[in-house]
Amino acid sequence: MPNNFKKVYKKEGRNIYAHAHKSGKATFTWEIRYRRNGYDISVCGKTIEIVKKKFLEKLEVNPLPKNGVLNYIPITFHSFSTYYFENYRIKKVCSETYKKDLIRYKKYLEPYFKETPLVKITLAQCQKRIDDIIEQGKGKTADEIFFLMNGIFRYAKDNHIIQNSPSDAVFRVQHEKASGTALTKEEEKKLLFSVKNSRFEICFAIALYTGLRPNEYQSIEIDRNKGFIIAKNSKQKKKRNDETVYKKIPITPMLRPYIEANPQPYMYTPKHLRKILNMILPNHILYDLRTTFYSRCKECGVEEPAYKSFMGHSLKSVDKAYTDLSDEYLIAQGNKIVY
Numbered sequence: 001m002p003n004n005f006k007k008v009y010k011k012e013g014r015n016i017y018a019h020a021h022k023s024g025k026a027t028f029t030w031e032i033r034y035r036r037n038g039y040d041i042s043v044c045g046k047t048i049e050i051v052k053k054k055f056l057e058k059l060e061v062n063p064l065p066k067n068g069v070l071n072y073i074p075i076t077f078h079s080f081s082t083y084y085f086e087n088y089r090i091k092k093v094c095s096e097t098y099k100k101d102l103i104r105y106k107k108y109l110e111p112y113f114k115e116t117p118l119v120k121i122t123l124a125q126c127q128k129r130i131d132d133i134i135e136q137g138k139g140k141t142a143d144e145i146f147f148l149m150n151g152i153f154r155y156a157k158d159n160h161i162i163q164n165s166p167s168d169a170v171f172r173v174q175h176e177k178a179s180g181t182a183l184t185k186e187e188e189k190k191l192l193f194s195v196k197n198s199r200f201e202i203c204f205a206i207a208l209y210t211g212l213r214p215n216e217y218q219s220i221e222i223d224r225n226k227g228f229i230i231a232k233n234s235k236q237k238k239k240r241n242d243e244t245v246y247k248k249i250p251i252t253p254m255l256r257p258y259i260e261a262n263p264q265p266y267m268y269t270p271k272h273l274r275k276i277l278n279m280i281l282p283n284h285i286l287y288d289l290r291t292t293f294y295s296r297c298k299e300c301g302v303e304e305p306a307y308k309s310f311m312g313h314s315l316k317s318v319d320k321a322y323t324d325l326s327d328e329y330l331i332a333q334g335n336k337i338v339y
Contacts, residue, residue: 084151188208201262
């Protein structure tokens with residue numbers, strides 16, 4: 001067997017090595033991998049000469065950065081997408097959304113486009129990717145991949161790599177999103193009666209009377225002095241320093257008796273609570289409790305800035321700049337939720 005590694009190229013002080021893999025009793029395959037600074041260049045060949053040639057061809061499309069510092073913008077799909085995630089997407093969304101986007105990208109986009117030069121990607125290719133996902137019966141996933149793909153291409157356009165986004169004209173039947181179904185007041189009473197005096201009672205009361213997202217349940221803290229439930233906002237973060245954003249929901253008259261009876265509530269995991277809810281109200285999902293709270297806010301006349309704050313919804317840029325909701329205002333609005 002030849003030496004496992006052999007230097008085949010040197011550029012700007014960086015040594016590039018080929019690695020031998022045994023492919024038969026007396027045969028070997030050579031491979032060069034370069035995975036740094038967002039790049040994933042990998043080529044194989046039967047000889048050193050072949051693999052070096054393939055590697056140099058890829059370098060013409062994606063030249064190596066000087067001194068290990070990325071000083072240019074990649075122009076092939078996967079390399080550019082990595083650049084997009086690390087330099088743009090991470091600043092726009094919360095960490096949970098970012099992780100989910102990466103998972104979707106690696107499953108549906110990276111294996112499809114690979115390192116195709118961005119300028120060579122066509123509308124037909126983009127359309128086929130979306131159509132294939134829809135044919136699998138994954139309408140919601142198709143929507144998510146479309147918006148992610150469109151974001152990548154538009155960022156490439158903004159960086160003057162392509163003139164037009166090939167995904168702009170993709171035709172798709174937009175997936176109809178289910179926004180949740182509010183519980184009727186009778187169903188609400190049934191739920192709370194079914195868990196009365198159990199360790200789950202406070203969990204469902206908090207879920208019903210705060211509108212928290214299920215993935216926010218276990219982040220709650222209670223500020224009894226000011227009368228608020230404090231929780232992480234899983235959909236927002238401070239853009240500059242990536243700090244967690246918190247939201248506060250008043251302890252409303254509907255929730256107050258449960259908090260007084262449970263001064264240190266323990267919130268079970270959403271997975272656990274889903275099982276309990278399914279036994280009591282099999283036609284509802286846990287997210288419906290959030291929808292219920294939203295509906296009750298509107299029914300009870302809570303003003304829009306207040307219920308948006310309770311729900312953790314994004315405010316328009318003008319609202320963010322000029323609206324500072326006082327605790328007194330939020331408490332007064334929360335006290336309207338009585339039914």
